[in-house]
Amino acid sequence: MSDSEHQLHVQFAPVRNGLLADKVAIITGASRGIGAATARVFAQAGATVVLAARDAQALEAVARDLRDLGARALAVPTDVGDPAAFERLVGQTLEAYGRLDAAFNNAGEGHRPTPLADLALEDFDRAVRVNLRGIFIAMKYEIPAMLASGGGAIVNMSSTAGLSGTPGIAGYVASKHGNIGLTKVAALDYAQRNIRINAVAPGTIFTHRLVAVGEEARAYMAQRTPMGRLGQPEEVGAAVAWLCSDDASFVTGATITVDGGRLAAGA
Numbered sequence: 001m002s003d004s005e006h007q008l009h010v011q012f013a014p015v016r017n018g019l020l021a022d023k024v025a026i027i028t029g030a031s032r033g034i035g036a037a038t039a040r041v042f043a044q045a046g047a048t049v050v051l052a053a054r055d056a057q058a059l060e061a062v063a064r065d066l067r068d069l070g071a072r073a074l075a076v077p078t079d080v081g082d083p084a085a086f087e088r089l090v091g092q093t094l095e096a097y098g099r100l101d102a103a104f105n106n107a108g109e110g111h112r113p114t115p116l117a118d119l120a121l122e123d124f125d126r127a128v129r130v131n132l133r134g135i136f137i138a139m140k141y142e143i144p145a146m147l148a149s150g151g152g153a154i155v156n157m158s159s160t161a162g163l164s165g166t167p168g169i170a171g172y173v174a175s176k177h178g179n180i181g182l183t184k185v186a187a188l189d190y191a192q193r194n195i196r197i198n199a200v201a202p203g204t205i206f207t208h209r210l211v212a213v214g215e216e217a218r219a220y221m222a223q224r225t226p227m228g229r230l231g232q233p234e235e236v237g238a239a240v241a242w243l244c245s246d247d248a249s250f251v252t253g254a255t256i257t258v259d260g261g262r263l264a265a266g267a
Contacts, residue, residue, distance in 0.1 A: 015238050019245045021046035024097045026089065028080050028138065029107035029157070031058035033207040037233030038104055041241050043071035050093045052078035053107065072097075080107045080134040083141075090141045099149040102244040105138040106157040113168030127171030132178040139186050143195060151194025153244040156183045158199045160259050176201075180255050187253030196252040198243050203259025206230040226261035 025042055029035035031053035039049050043066045051066075053059045056077040066073035074096055078089045093100055109130035111123040135156050146152030161169065162176030180199055187197040204210070204221045210230070222229050236258050242248055243256065257263055 015041055015045045015241050017044075017046065019045040019241055019247065020102070023101040023244070024048045024050070024093065024099050025102035025104065025244065026050045026052060026093055026100065026142065027104045027106060028052045028078065028134075030062060031055045032062075033209070034157070034202065034205060034233045034236050035104070035106040036062045038106065038237035038240050039066060039073070040069070041234055041237035042102075042104075042244075043069050043073065045241050045245075047102070048072040048097055050074045050076060050089070050096070052076050052080065052089050054079055080105075080138060081129045083137050086137050087141050090145050094145055100142060100145040101149060101152045103138065103142045103146075103152070103154045104157070104240050104244070105135050105142075105154065107134060108157055108159075110172045111169065114170075115168065116170045119170055124171035124174075128175045128178075131172065131175035132182065135179045135182055139182075139197070143186070143190060146195050147193060152196075153248070154186070154195065154197045155240045155243045156180075156197070156199045158183070158201045158255060160201050160203045160257060160263050162199075163201055163255065163257070163263060183255070184253050191252055196243075196248070198248075198251060198253065199255040200236060200239055200243070201255050201257045201259070201263075202231060202236050203257070203262045204230050205233055205236060205258075207233055224262065225259070226265050229260065231258060231260055 020042055025047045027035055027039050030039050030051035042049050051059050051063055059075040063073040063075040076089050076092050079085045109127050111127055156179055158180050159176045161173045162180050166173055183197055183199040210218055239256055239258050
């Protein structure tokens with residue numbers, strides 16, 4: 001089945017209108033892929049969205065698209081590994097909208113598949129800087145803003161590689177495992193202060209990263225998934241929107257897989 005045929009067989013459950021009404025949300029890594037798709041899902045669900053990423057031009061293009069949908073959207077170019085930059089991001093959010101209710105810490109960094117002993121230290125450090133230290137920095141500044149707003153919900157981006165081993169990507173796997181642990185600790189620290197903190201662990205999602213691998217490789221990936229297809233970025237976004245909504249009011253410290261059953265099958 002071709003990629004175009006796959007798309008015809010995907011049935012999306014729409015996010016309920018008003019699911020995130022009156023909520024102000026930060027989304028990092030929002031210039032493309034899952035981050036941009038989640039920003040659209042949030043906007044359609046009624047949220048005001050503050051977009052963060054390093055690519056200012058791409059980020060502003062996403063913000064314009066959201067405004068065309070009638071949403072309030074602010075683009076704030078940000079390096080999530082820089083504490084001062086993230087502090088400015090939260091400060092600009094509060095200055096513009098007066099509160100922070102939700103956050104999707106989605107920015108991520110990978111590296112080329114490389115056996116562990118051959119992996120350059122700088123490649124390992126770069127993955128940890130964004131995928132683990134960046135999550136810590138994000139929560140360090142988001143949580144006080146949410147406490148001042150009366151509470152909120154945070155979703156951290158992990159991966160099925162954060163729940164199982166994958167050869168050749170030691171920095172990515174270690175950092176994604178680490179951010180699940182960090183999510184659990186933060187959830188416990190703030191469980192009685194009206195802040196819920198969870199993670200999502202996507203499987204193989206059809207984003208820009210898969211465009212270059214070719215249709216044959218994508219078909220193989222789809223075959224290894226029990227549902228027989230690749231996931232769509234909006235499907236991850238819908239899970240994140242639910243976790244950030246009041247509908248998930250008793251969910252904290254959890255990691256939700258969005259992988260078409262792949263981990264359940266041991267694939």
